[in-house]
Amino acid sequence: MLLKKTLIALTVSTLLLSGCGSSSSDNTTVEETSFTFDSTELITNLTNDVIVEGYETLNTKANAFFLATQNLVNTPTDENLLAAQNAWKAAREPWEQGESHIFGPVDSLSIDPHLDSWPLNTNDLQSLLDGTSTFSADFISLLNDDVQGFHTMEFLLFGDGVADNEKLIAEMTLREREYLSATAEVFQGYTQDLYDAWVSGDDAYQDKLLTVDNDIYVSQLAVVEELINGMIGIVDEVGNGKIADPFSESAATADTSLVESQYSWNSLTDFTDNIIGVQNVYRGEFDGAADKTGIIDFVHAADSTLATRVDDEITVAIAAIIAIAGENELPFRQAISNTEARVRIQAAIDALATLQASLENDVLTLLNDWEV
Amino acid sequence: MNIFTQKKQYLSLIVSLSAILLSGCNSGSSDKKTVIEYPGYTYIEKLGGEATAVNASHSGHGFSTPMPTLNADELEKHLAGDANFETAFTTAPNSEHPELDGVGPVFNNQDCNSCHQRDGRPSTITIPEGKNRVLLGSSAGIFLRMSIDDGECAEPSIDNNYCKNEGVPGFGDQLFHRGVLRARAEWDAAEDALPFIGQANVYLAYEYSTVNYADGSSVELKKPVFTIERPYDVTAENRLDSAILQADVRYSPRNGMPVFGLGLLELIAEADILALADENDADSDGISGRPNWVFDAIKARDNGPLPVSLGRFGWKANTPSVRTQSLGALRGDMGITNPLFPDESIANTALHESYLARTGYVDTGADENGEPEADQAFSDEVVFYAETLAVPGRRNINDESVVAGAVLFEQINCTGCHQPDFTTLTGDVKLGGVDAPDTLKGQHIYPFTDMLLHDLGESLADNRRDFTANGNEWKTRPLWGIGLTKTVNPAAGFLHDGRADNIEEAILWHGGEAQQSTDDFMALTPIDRQSLIDFVMSL
Numbered sequence: 001m002l003l004k005k006t007l008i009a010l011t012v013s014t015l016l017l018s019g020c021g022s023s024s025s026d027n028t029t030v031e032e033t034s035f036t037f038d039s040t041e042l043i044t045n046l047t048n049d050v051i052v053e054g055y056e057t058l059n060t061k062a063n064a065f066f067l068a069t070q071n072l073v074n075t076p077t078d079e080n081l082l083a084a085q086n087a088w089k090a091a092r093e094p095w096e097q098g099e100s101h102i103f104g105p106v107d108s109l110s111i112d113p114h115l116d117s118w119p120l121n122t123n124d125l126q127s128l129l130d131g132t133s134t135f136s137a138d139f140i141s142l143l144n145d146d147v148q149g150f151h152t153m154e155f156l157l158f159g160d161g162v163a164d165n166e167k168l169i170a171e172m173t174l175r176e177r178e179y180l181s182a183t184a185e186v187f188q189g190y191t192q193d194l195y196d197a198w199v200s201g202d203d204a205y206q207d208k209l210l211t212v213d214n215d216i217y218v219s220q221l222a223v224v225e226e227l228i229n230g231m232i233g234i235v236d237e238v239g240n241g242k243i244a245d246p247f248s249e250s251a252a253t254a255d256t257s258l259v260e261s262q263y264s265w266n267s268l269t270d271f272t273d274n275i276i277g278v279q280n281v282y283r284g285e286f287d288g289a290a291d292k293t294g295i296i297d298f299v300h301a302a303d304s305t306l307a308t309r310v311d312d313e314i315t316v317a318i319a320a321i322i323a324i325a326g327e328n329e330l331p332f333r334q335a336i337s338n339t340e341a342r343v344r345i346q347a348a349i350d351a352l353a354t355l356q357a358s359l360e361n362d363v364l365t366l367l368n369d370w371e372v
Numbered sequence: 373m374n375i376f377t378q379k380k381q382y383l384s385l386i387v388s389l390s391a392i393l394l395s396g397c398n399s400g401s402s403d404k405k406t407v408i409e410y411p412g413y414t415y416i417e418k419l420g421g422e423a424t425a426v427n428a429s430h431s432g433h434g435f436s437t438p439m440p441t442l443n444a445d446e447l448e449k450h451l452a453g454d455a456n457f458e459t460a461f462t463t464a465p466n467s468e469h470p471e472l473d474g475v476g477p478v479f480n481n482q483d484c485n486s487c488h489q490r491d492g493r494p495s496t497i498t499i500p501e502g503k504n505r506v507l508l509g510s511s512a513g514i515f516l517r518m519s520i521d522d523g524e525c526a527e528p529s530i531d532n533n534y535c536k537n538e539g540v541p542g543f544g545d546q547l548f549h550r551g552v553l554r555a556r557a558e559w560d561a562a563e564d565a566l567p568f569i570g571q572a573n574v575y576l577a578y579e580y581s582t583v584n585y586a587d588g589s590s591v592e593l594k595k596p597v598f599t600i601e602r603p604y605d606v607t608a609e610n611r612l613d614s615a616i617l618q619a620d621v622r623y624s625p626r627n628g629m630p631v632f633g634l635g636l637l638e639l640i641a642e643a644d645i646l647a648l649a650d651e652n653d654a655d656s657d658g659i660s661g662r663p664n665w666v667f668d669a670i671k672a673r674d675n676g677p678l679p680v681s682l683g684r685f686g687w688k689a690n691t692p693s694v695r696t697q698s699l700g701a702l703r704g705d706m707g708i709t710n711p712l713f714p715d716e717s718i719a720n721t722a723l724h725e726s727y728l729a730r731t732g733y734v735d736t737g738a739d740e741n742g743e744p745e746a747d748q749a750f751s752d753e754v755v756f757y758a759e760t761l762a763v764p765g766r767r768n769i770n771d772e773s774v775v776a777g778a779v780l781f782e783q784i785n786c787t788g789c790h791q792p793d794f795t796t797l798t799g800d801v802k803l804g805g806v807d808a809p810d811t812l813k814g815q816h817i818y819p820f821t822d823m824l825l826h827d828l829g830e831s832l833a834d835n836r837r838d839f840t841a842n843g844n845e846w847k848t849r850p851l852w853g854i855g856l857t858k859t860v861n862p863a864a865g866f867l868h869d870g871r872a873d874n875i876e877e878a879i880l881w882h883g884g885e886a887q888q889s890t891d892d893f894m895a896l897t898p899i900d901r902q903s904l905i906d907f908v909m910s911l
Contacts, residue, residue: 103431103432104862105862107432107490107861108489108862108863108864109863110486110495113510114511117460119469121462121463121553123463123466124463124553127554127560128553128567132560132562132565133560133567142507142509142567142568143567143568144482144510144553144568145510146460146462205862208862215909216858216859217430217859218430218768219430219767221430222430222767222859223431225428225430225431226430226431229428229431229432229433257469364427365427367427
């Protein structure tokens with residue numbers, strides 16, 4: 001659309017300046033890099049079958065997790081604690097993958113900070129556990145974000161993560177279990193709100209993407225721009241924040257306290273899922289599902305070599321993150337202090353930087369050449 | 373630089389440009405020639421001059437892009453400020469990260485981004501089904517300013533404390549509705565515990581009204597109404613005895629606002645703004661326009677003879693620079709002391725004394741070296757960030773309705789206050805007391821604000837003086853980027869308390885000096901009303 005506008009402006013000015021009768025007005029040649037692509041199917045697919053389906057999965061798994069915490073309150077056994085831990089990890093997966101499209105209700109309803117504030121405030125959490133308040137969902141919902149959400153529940157489920165990521169039911173108090181379950185209930189309420197905001201009512205957010213020219217997206221170009229910027233955002237955050245911040249400049253200055261999901265030792269799975277989320281948007285389908293239209297098809301319409309290159313760069317980045325653990329399967333919180341693992345971490349940072357540069361400099365800029 | 377007279381493009385066209393294109397050049401019929409005056413801003417895409425960003429101007433990152441003209445060092449500083457802007461401060465003490473602690477002990481939010489979501493407006497609070505009000509908490513990007521009513525203040529001087537508002541005894545001039553876990557003595561009470569509550573609980577509800585157009589269509593408007601409960605200075609039973617619930621206390625809700633393009637606004641020459649002022653409406657157009665003269669903490673710090681400057685930022689233009697605005701919010705809204713504002717927001721109040729005594733004096737507003745909680749580098753970076761966020765480029769500028777709306781925008785005199793353009797200063801100029809970056813200088817910008825105060829009528833009035841601004845006056849908001857507001861945050865609202873859900877509602881709330889323009893807008897045909905809205909949305 002941008003190109004189209006430019007052409008109109010050129011045409012008008014040429015008419016006005018050159019005057020009628022001039023034959024010199026045909027020099028407004030279209031640049032060779034321009035391309036056409038019908039993005040309707042891309043937007044429909046990514047909205048319905050990637051974003052909304054991902055949020056539906058998140059909500060389903062949040063429900064299952066809440067039930068697992070109720071079981072734990074009612075029947076405090078090691079088996080039920082393990083089941084709750086696994087249910088937490090299961091809910092974590094669609095959330096982390098969904099971070100490749102952090103826009104819309106997840107942001108405007110403050111669901112991201114409610115669910116995923118990091119770091120948590122362990123001092124305040126302990127004060128509340130030592131206090132006298134009854135832990136209901138209503139009570140938890142009024143608390144600060146740094147004593148609720150994923151990481152608060154993670155801390156309660158897995159312990160402090162320093163020596164191991166295992167916790168026995170004998171180490172878990174009744175008030176911890178009650179706090180966990182009330183927080184899980186609030187948590188599930190937010191995942192329900194998120195899903196509903198996308199699919200329900202007159203203002204369902206999915207419609208803003210599917211039927212453009214509204215108060216949020218003026219065109220399909222705007223939606224595609226949003227989707228590409230969403231990918232860039234999480235690649236930047238993983239490479240330059242989640243990994244780089246605790247990694248620091250040297251093993252001596254590595255900062256464990258900045259490692260996300262350090263209690264469960266789920267950090268590398270989180271980061272991997274983040275970039276798998278990018279892959280989902282880029283390819284248009286979840287891993288292993290049948291081929292559908294994604295950003296790759298938009299890129300392919302402009303430059304098939306670039307389309308393949310970016311897909312490869314995503315694959316390489318995912319592999320590089322997985323490789324950080326090494327043969328000893330180090331959790332990330334230990335890897336940042338390990339000399340050999342630090343080489344592998346740097347390789348992952350580099351792979352993410354390469355991918356980010358391609359998305360920013362080569363993919364996002366295609367919007368300028370796209371004749372919508 | 374002298375651009376007060378709106379430049380116009382005079383184009384003699386046959387009905388419209390499309391007519392030229394369609395009819396061809398051989399047509400000799402000129403019997404329907406109409407002269408259309410297209411305001412100079414009609415086809416301007418780069419509202420921030422060269423400091424405009426176009427790569428994200430259609431999507432949710434539209435307010436979050438650094439100015440493209442920053443050099444490498446400036447970009448690095450900007451990105452450091454970006455991280456600072458999202459830094460959530462924590463309760464003191466934080467042994468792992470002492471550089472992050474010290475929030476509050478009472479505050480409105482823990483990071484900048486919560487009130488300026490994605491560098492734009494915060495989400496408007498919605499009332500859940502089955503409830504009639506909502507307690508302001510971590511999702512709220514709005515707070516209440518407050519002060520004792522002491523009449524108007526015309527000329528700031530040392531004798532009247534530079535027209536500063538008189539805060540409420542024991543509270544101050546801003547109601548901090550949140551707190552750290554133990555801010556209130558009753559944080560873990562057996563009944564009605566108040567964990568994470570600040571000076572008082574603030575609830576928000578709405579009252580509704582309807583505006584009818586002559587063509588039979590109507591618009592429902594909503595207005596926030598606030599209720600204050602559990603103020604810290606009295607028991608629950610004696611609520612009405614609280615200092616903040618006395619008859620002479622005035623409140624003004626303040627919603628977060630966008631933070632891009634601010635450095636450009638600060639580099640508009642003061643003389644250019646004052647030249648637009650028409651305090652006594654000498655030109656009899658119904659629009660006056662007054663500057664606000666406000667206390668300047670930087671001049672005071674530097675021992676200037678009269679620490680007063682032209683107000684430029686805030687809903688009532690009550691701060692003179694991005695630096696005083698940002699660092700004032702850091703200390704006030706978040707409770708993070710800094711080199712410009714080194715004292716805790718609630719220093720010397722009974723609540724602070726009680727908190728310190730109950731918690732062993734661990735959060736006195738200074739770090740372990742006796743320095744402010746945020747250091748100079750952190751402060752400089754976050755200020756620079758807000759000064760150098762790019763203005764987003766326009767969209768749909770050739771759309772027929774947008775072009776028609778641009779003409780109507782001038783015809784019904786929206787431009788009387790929403791002054792389209794300025795050229796920023798050049799040469800050796802300062803920004804908040806430090807050298808201004810070159811990228812902001814000499815830019816022809818289109819912010820659509822005259823940077824002045826205007827009486828917008830009783831319906832919108834907060835009835836609270838703010839320095840020399842009276843209770844009916846508000847500063848003209850810049851309109852650049854406004855069309856991306858909901859793209860950046862779908863739940864955002866407009867005006868000082870977020871009451872307007874869209875541009876049309878915002879227009880309809882305009883009264884006072886803007887009443888004639890509002891009346892003219894309401895008298896337009898539905899198509900023309902939509903055109904005017906389309907133009908504003910293209911900005």
